[in-house]
Amino acid sequence: MPVITSPQEFNVEDLYVDLAPVFDRRLFLKCEGFNFAGSIKLKAAASMVEAAERAGRLVPGSTLVESSSGNLGIALSIIAASRGYGFVCVTDSRCNLTTRQLMESLGSTVHVIAEPDRDGGFLGARINYVRALCASDSKYVWLNQYANPDNWGAHFRTTAPAIAQRFPDLDVLFVGAGTTGTLMGCARYFHEAGRKVRIVAVDSVGSVTFGGPPSPRMIPGLGTSVRPQLLDESYVDDVVHVEEPDTIRICHQLARKGFLFGGSTGTVLSGALSWLDEHADGKDITAVAIAPDLGERYLDTLYQRNWLQDIYGDHVVAAIDAPDAYDALAR
Known part of the structure; x- marks a missing residue:
């Protein structure tokens, strides 16, 4: 054990x-669901967070922000709580209520996008919000699971x-x-x-x-x-x-x-x-x-x-x- x-x-x-x-x-x-995050996304979340720490992008006082339909958001909520970071999950209306409640129980903030982007759908709208949030304050760190090689x-x-x-x-x-x-x-x-x-x-x-x-x-x-x-x-x-x-x-x-x-x-x-x-x-x-x-x-x-x-x-x-x-x- x-x-x-x-x-x-x-x-x-x-x-x-x-x-x-x-x-x-x-x-x-x-x-792949038998871990504290309940999904395979815990592996990618840990890998991306650890790489950002090694690179000096994540420091005490940082707040993670990520677009997620649910599972990565839960994984990052767990890791952020464990390591003392804030976390903002940007999701949309398809995200299960249970998933949103779980992230909030772990101390994360959940922002729900209600309207899809005309060209990029809900994902495009979520990414646009993440970019705007990061531009507003340097404390926000976007791991960008869609382009981050530490994901694969x-x-x-x-x-x-x-x-x-x-x-x-x-x-x-x-x-x-x-x-x-x-x-x-x-x-x-x-x-x-x-x-x-x-x-x-x-x-x-x-x-x-x-x-x-x-x-x-x-x-x-x-x-x-x-x-x-x-x-x-x-x-x-x-x-x-x-x-x-x-x-x-x-x-x-x-x-x-x-x-x-x-x-x-x-x-x-x-x-x-x-x-x-x-x-x-x-x-x-x-x-x-x-x-x-x-x-x-x-x-x-x-x-x-x-x-x-x-x-x-x-x-x-x-x-x-x-x-x-x-x-x-x-x-």
Whole structure:
């Protein structure tokens, strides 16, 4: 049992769920939510904060400011509280109430953007607010998760090597695309290691990350309305886009088996299953999908029937109640 003095020191790195009994596929889910932040974002947050401290950008009296749909905001709230910094999270109306309350409980300030930017959507509006805040006072320090190489560096040093060690015969790795920090860190690692692992990025329909047309998205986490500066598509072999009802379907199917995961995880798994159905049916391959988050923060959205009905309609609620929800929403 470890003994720690700061919350970012604890993270369960080597926990996988064998999904064969659920989906009849040789697919392993790397669970990244078992830390004090409840998501994979704790790694990137710690990496970026430590680099800013080494560079002298973060000093006593500094206040961190970052745009986040939720998970990175929680991770930075925890680290800021632990290290004595202020933190302002700039989010938007899609951020779960539970997530906002958690950040505020940790002493952070949460600023909610109500109107999207005409060209950059909610993300563009959030970034504009962050820039204005930093210009107003030198105490504000923006880590900029969308362009900060210490974001992907965290996964290059930790997430990818852990997967490589556990699965020396890995054929395919499925990674969700948000800021693309996890995606780029893992993809660069396997490329530089000379491992012939197929890297499949999973994105949300409505995201512009890989050049698709923008459209409204209600589930926070994956997808962007501004292309991330970190993204280098030369490291990505395939891209799968997932509709939000498919995310919901997978989350509820896993919950029926006792596994409560978040929206980002549901999106990644939906994309992974879709890719495997198309490319690997009947083939003996080893595949891993990275689960960025757990499900408790989605209890008032993804797992709340009134919310689902209001946003997506009766057919989505009816589909998750079907005996075989995996097929019901796919039809």
